[in-house]
Amino acid sequence: MLFETDRLICRRWLPQDMGALYAIYSDAEAMRWVGDGQPITRSECEAWFSITERNYASRGYGMFTVLDRATGAVVGFCGLVHPGGQTDAEIKYAFARSQWGQGFATEIVRAMLGYGAAAHGLARIIATVAAEHRASQRVLTKSGLVHESSYAEADGSITDIYAWSAPNVR
Secondary structure, three states, rough: OOOOOOEEEEEOOHHHHHHHHHHOOHHHHHHHHOOOOOOOHHHHHHHHHHHHHHHHHHOOOOOEEEOOOOOOOOEEEEEEOOOHHHHEEEEEEEEEEHOOOHHHHHHHHHHHHHHHHHHHHHOOEEEEOOOOOOHHHHHHHHHOEEEEEEEEOOOOOOOEEEEEOOOOOO
């Protein structure tokens, strides 16, 4: 286990998580705002497991399983990644649709930011979010990230960049 919050447990991905994580990754609505906005196949999900294992080995962090403390059920995922080799760690998260609206995203994002700073000395963590994705923007703002900039994607959509600076980490 990496850490716990009042209602959630965050730990490394385990092989037995594949079914629950794939259910999220293959859900078009849940994945609408993640990555390229498309659900992924089972083989692509399995590839993410391999990538995540390599990230654990090289950086000590990556994507993690989020479980409901009360039931032990997998409810989502959250983690810190460096897409395309970018310098800043970027926080990513998604939850099963049945878990939306319960405040889990804000709870895990706050905890993951603290974990990144305390366990890995990350002084700055960013998040990217579609300009029209108000729910995720609220999660980020409530978690202490601030809007830093925006840019246009190749398809003309706008992506906002939010940033968080860890107190007392340099």
